[in-house]
Structures are given as C-alpha cells and as structure tokens.
C-alpha cells in the first residue's frame with residue numbers, strides 16, 4: 551500500500567502542474583461554468599451528464615447556459631480542453647470530480663437525494679486511489695459525511711488517506727455581470743484536514759479566492775445560512791409590501807429611503823413570489839434536517855408561508871384593478887411581461903410567473919405573455935408563444951419579471967392598465983399604473 555503522504559503528494563503535484571484530469575458531474579447552470587473555468591486554467595476537463603443531448607451540445611461547442619458564450623465553449627472544445635460524455639466509466643481516468651447534480655424537493659418538501667445518490671453510486675463503481683471528490687450540490691448538513699463517505703469507503707479505500715472528499719457550496723448567480731464562478735470566493739470543507747487541504751489546492755488553480763473551513767458540515771451549513779438569509783429577508787420585504795398595501799404606503803419608496811442608512815441595513819425587495827432552483831428550496835433542506843434534531847425552523851416556515859402567498863396577492867391585485875376598471879377578470883385578456891424567475895435570464899424553474907398564470911387561468915382570464923428569453927411556454931394546459939411586449943389590446947399588462955430589454959416607455963404608452971410587481975416603472979406616473 552502507498553503511504554498516505556505519497557498519495558496526497560502525487561495528487562497535489564498533478565493538480566499544481568494542471569496535469570490532473572478534472573471531471574464535472576452534472577453540466578447545468580453550475581457544472582458547465584465550473585468546467586469552463588478549469589479548462590480556461592489549462593486543465594483537461596471531462597463533463598459527465600446523464601442527459602446525452604446536453605453532452606452532445608457541449609461537444610459541439612453549443613452552450614445552453616446564458617453566462618457561457620458558445621464562442622468560449624467552442625474554443626475550449628476545439629483545443630481538447632473540454633469533452634462531455636454520459637458514460638461514467640471515464641471516472642477511471644479522472645483525478646478529481648465535482649458533483650453538480652440537482653437537489654430538488656419532493657412534493658412533501660423533503661429533500662430529494664436521488665440525483666446525488668445515483669451519481670455517487672456510478673462514481674463509487676470506478677473509484678480509485680488518489681482521487682479528489684467534491685460535492686457542490688446544495689444539501690442538508692451531514693450529507694457528505696453521512697451519505698457519501700460510507701458509499702465511497704465501501705470500496706475499502708479511506709478518505710483522507712486513499713482518496714479525498716469535500717463539500718464546497720456553489721454560489722453562482724446566473725446573469726450576474728459582476729460576480730461569476732471565477733471571482734466568487736469558494737468555501738471548502740473536507741471529511742478530514744487532508745481532504746480540506748487538497749480541496750483548497752484544487753480550487754486555487756482556477757478561482758480567485760478559496761475559504762477553507764473545518765468540516766464538510768460547516769461548508770454545507772454556510773450555503774444554507776446564505777440562502778435562508780435571503781429567503782427570510784425577502785419574506786420580510788414581502789410582508790412589508792402587504793402591510794404597506796393595506797395602509798396605502800409605497801413600499802418601494804420606504805425601502806429606497808431606508809437604504810440610505812449607511813450601516814445596519816441591507817435592502818431586499820418584495821415581488822410576485824420566490825423563484826429559481828435555490829431560494830425557494832434550500833431552506834427546506836435545513837428545516838427538514840433540524841426537525842430530526844428536535845428544532846423547528848420557525849423563521850423558515852413563516853417566510854415560506856408569506857412568500858408563498860405573494861402570487862395569490864398579485865392575482866388579487868390584478869383582479870381588483872380590473873374590477874376598478876369595470877372589467878371582471880373572467881374573460882379579460884391579461885398579458886404577462888416576463889416569465890423567467892428573475893431578470894435577464896431564461897431559467898423558468900419555480901418561477902412565480904407560472905403560479906400567477908395558473909391562478910389567473912383558474913379565474914377565467916385569457917392569457918398571453920412576452921419574454922425575450924423564453925420563446926415558448928408549456929405548462930398545465932397552457933401552451934403559448936412569446937408575443938411582443940407591448941399589447942395595446944390586452945385589458946391588463948402585468949409586469950412579473952422586469953427584463954432590461956423591455957421598452958417600458960412604450961409599454962406605459964400603449965397599455966390600458968398595468969400592474970407592476972417589480973417597481974419597473976419607478977418614477978413613472980399614470981392613473982393606469984398599479985404597483986405592488
């Protein structure tokens with residue numbers, strides 16, 4: 551048997567010389583940008599995705615992630631720096647693996663670990679000495695040590711001696727022009743101190759700043775704190791919006807003025823509800839786990855309830871605005887602006903626009919939508935193509951996602967009635983504008 555120090559040294563030397571073969575499992579919004587960063591740093595990167603169509607698109611240099619231009623991906627593929635496959639047997643040739651597979655919730659709001667488990671079973675089948683494995687998928691504290699470690703140690707290999715296991719939360723913010731994978735500090739915690747150290751050396755090759763922490767659980771909890779912090783503060787902003795609505799106060803003006811406080815305040819904004827793959831989901835990973843430890847995560851449950859009310863509130867607001875204009879919602883034409891879950895991206899996962907549209911449909915409204923990033927929308931009996939943003943024939947235009955490319959002056963000029971849930975029309979006066 552090779553001594554543990556030798557195994558670490560061989561792996562670290564390969565990483566430092568960029569001759570280590572890097573593997574990324576799950577080539578989505580997280581995995582593809584990470585693969586590109588390591589390829590740019592000079593590593594040969596192999597992506598593994600069960601979706602063969604995605605692997606084929608990567609190999610054709612055809613990016614499906616907004617932040618990665620096809621020109622950049624295509625160049626790296628042409629240089630032989632990135633290739634993708636659906637075949638896990640390549641793990642035999644890889645030195646490092648980052649796991650970036652989905653972690654959704656089940657209908658019961660319990661964590662769905664099936665993607666992590668199935669990808670780790672495949673990796674475990676080809677585990678070999680001298681590998682570094684890092685889980686990046688957001689998950690409950692304890693996943694790496696309690697679930698992954700036994701799966702990999704079944705082989706007889708030991709973490710920290712024969713292979714190295716870490717958790718490193720992914721913080722990517724799709725569509726953010728300032729902070730992307732390379733310049734977002736990377737927290738990493740290992741199953742042992744040696745694991746953390748190898749993880750640190752690995753990320754330092756491609757990313758600007760690495761923040762080692764003492765355990766995988768701390769690293770897992772960091773991500774949950776960050777996302778729970780956002781979820782709860784958005785919940786507070788939403789509750790403020792509900793209160794201000796009752797009292798006839800403009801909540802946006804309140805938040806803007808409060809933001810002038812140079813310390814102790816950070817603005818969060820209300821909206822039509824939470825969206826995306828992270829904020830509406832991750833805190834429930836934490837509350838699920840804490841329940842097992844006998845602690846009710848009350849802030850999370852409360853914020854979840856308030857945030858979940860927002861699509862209903864927005865639909866009531868639209869209905870009331872139509873009533874005031876003498877039109878019942880039933881049979882009215884409502885044009886939705888923006889269906890992606892946030893500004894300037896194409897991701898529709900958990901988008902509150904979908905809830906708003908289904909609720910309006912249930913109340914008998916006729917729907918159309920406009921979203922430059924989402925050409926077609928199919929869900930629960932709705933099958934629509936994106937239309938021009940300006941819809942003078944619509945009875946009401948509802949701004950649900952405030953994409954930058956919308957021509958708001960034209961929309962204001964050509965709409966009969968507008969419900970603005972994002973303060974996209976800040977400072978614009980008009981009797982036909984109703985704000986959240």
Ligand SMILES: NC(=O)c1ccc[n+]([C@@H]2O[C@H](COP(=O)([O-])OP(=O)(O)OC[C@H]3O[C@@H](n4cnc5c(N)ncnc54)[C@H](O)[C@@H]3O)[C@@H](O)[C@H]2O)c1
Pocket residue numbers: 575576577578579580581598599600601604650651652653665666668669686687688689720721722723724827828
């Ligand atoms: N999207 C974000 O902004 C973001 C930010 C931070 C953290 N995260 C977390 O990162 C993880 C990945 O999220 P994402 O947005 O990249 O998801 P995604 O759905 O965009 O990508 C996941 C990819 O994994 C593939 N996959 C599924 N099962 C697999 C398996 N068994 N083996 C190999 N590939 C498999 C899917 O085909 C898909 O291409 C999640 O845990 C998420 O919570 C996401």
